Amino acid sequence: MNRLYHYPLSPFSRKVRLSLAEKRIEVELVEERYWEQDADFLRRNPAGKVPILKMGNRTMADSTAICEYLEETHPTPPLLPQGADSRYEVRRLVAWFDDKFNDEVTTKLMGERVFRKVMGTGYPDSANVKAGSKAVKYHLDYMHWLLDQRRWLAGNEMSLADFAAAAHLSCLDYVSDVDWNRSAIVKDWYAKIKSRPAFRSILADQISGFPQPAHYNDLDF
Amino acid sequence: MNRLYHYPLSPFSRKVRLSLAEKRIEVELVEERYWEQDADFLRRNPAGKVPILKMGNRTMADSTAICEYLEETHPTPPLLPQGADSRYEVRRLVAWFDDKFNDEVTTKLMGERVFRKVMGTGYPDSANVKAGSKAVKYHLDYMHWLLDQRRWLAGNEMSLADFAAAAHLSCLDYVSDVDWNRSAIVKDWYAKIKSRPAFRSILADQISGFPQPAHYNDLDF
Numbered sequence: 001m002n003r004l005y006h007y008p009l010s011p012f013s014r015k016v017r018l019s020l021a022e023k024r025i026e027v028e029l030v031e032e033r034y035w036e037q038d039a040d041f042l043r044r045n046p047a048g049k050v051p052i053l054k055m056g057n058r059t060m061a062d063s064t065a066i067c068e069y070l071e072e073t074h075p076t077p078p079l080l081p082q083g084a085d086s087r088y089e090v091r092r093l094v095a096w097f098d099d100k101f102n103d104e105v106t107t108k109l110m111g112e113r114v115f116r117k118v119m120g121t122g123y124p125d126s127a128n129v130k131a132g133s134k135a136v137k138y139h140l141d142y143m144h145w146l147l148d149q150r151r152w153l154a155g156n157e158m159s160l161a162d163f164a165a166a167a168h169l170s171c172l173d174y175v176s177d178v179d180w181n182r183s184a185i186v187k188d189w190y191a192k193i194k195s196r197p198a199f200r201s202i203l204a205d206q207i208s209g210f211p212q213p214a215h216y217n218d219l220d221f
Numbered sequence: 222m223n224r225l226y227h228y229p230l231s232p233f234s235r236k237v238r239l240s241l242a243e244k245r246i247e248v249e250l251v252e253e254r255y256w257e258q259d260a261d262f263l264r265r266n267p268a269g270k271v272p273i274l275k276m277g278n279r280t281m282a283d284s285t286a287i288c289e290y291l292e293e294t295h296p297t298p299p300l301l302p303q304g305a306d307s308r309y310e311v312r313r314l315v316a317w318f319d320d321k322f323n324d325e326v327t328t329k330l331m332g333e334r335v336f337r338k339v340m341g342t343g344y345p346d347s348a349n350v351k352a353g354s355k356a357v358k359y360h361l362d363y364m365h366w367l368l369d370q371r372r373w374l375a376g377n378e379m380s381l382a383d384f385a386a387a388a389h390l391s392c393l394d395y396v397s398d399v400d401w402n403r404s405a406i407v408k409d410w411y412a413k414i415k416s417r418p419a420f421r422s423i424l425a426d427q428i429s430g431f432p433q434p435a436h437y438n439d440l441d442f
Contacts, residue, residue, distance in 0.1 A: 058306070060309060060313070061313060062312065062313045062316040062317070062320075064285070064312065064316060065309055065312035065313040065315075065316055066309075068308070068309070068312055069305055069306075069308070069309040069312075072305040072308065073305045084290055084293040084294045085279070085290075087289070087290070087293065088281060088286055088287075088289070088290040091283065091285065091286035091289055091290075092281070092282060092283045092286040094286075095283040095285060095286055096283070099283075
């Protein structure tokens, strides 16, 4: 049985979960409190991060390398389009969310409001929370601008770029940090993603100490 | 003419320069003081980072997305091997250097010792420099462990993983932050990379305020 070591509110884990589910690759989920870095976990991944995917006798780390691997070994349905130009645009946007959005928004909001409590590293830094709340607006506006020209974020087909974005936004949405009224276009896009079968397991996530808000798994949010 | 907006001591720029040179794609280098974020530059790349590659009428950002694009459009010589397993290993290691090594070493040493001076953001934080000096040893040992089993970092063929690693290490080497006596195997690997024609432009880099040390461009360092 394939196994994914993950943390429910890790956007990198969620991106891989969405890819696996979309490609109908069955996997057993194992929650990993990766910051506690026990010896067994570090043996599986010396980088000390989630997700880690165990498939057959391979143990794989790094969400982007894993998604490229899944695309090469399970090409249907495709999450990267045909053509170098279109593939570039997907990869650029995956990096946009996993690097820039993560630095400017996810670590500032989730990092301060959730992970500090879960990991026991003190009180939220309000300057970070404020910076994250400001930055998320700019990113939603950028998504609005993209989606105003295209059906999906990187083009007219759904791709890994949509999953990367939805992975971050769904984590923030779990703690009610997304103002869906800012853009009807972005809200429609999220409603489309949210109603996919691949999203079900993510909508069922429960994090102890953080009850799921009512709108989180509501398809008519 | 293709054009690469870069900064000489940016490892992400260097990784792309090495890929371009290895694939014999001619490119004009334009030094970009990206942290000054002038309007023209931000128009080219809203992420506000280097490198940016202009090829024909395309302007591309994100070093990993660019390298994948170059691999797809200029497959010879290959910098990703055949076979999903081998390709995964290359991508995992590229991410290892661009994420983990960058966070733990490059930003701690280069960030404090060079970029603070160049960008005018104050004095080095000695705790960061100390942490970086400690972490680089662990990474050199990890490279030693890999290279003890393989000819190159990700397997028996040179790949993008070697270029990612050499990009970071060559930046550190410019400010003499690599102890090449720690591992003869790692030193031999770097000597092989350093002597490639693709490396010449990197060995010729000069950064104002930071004179090149004698060993930096010496093939018998």
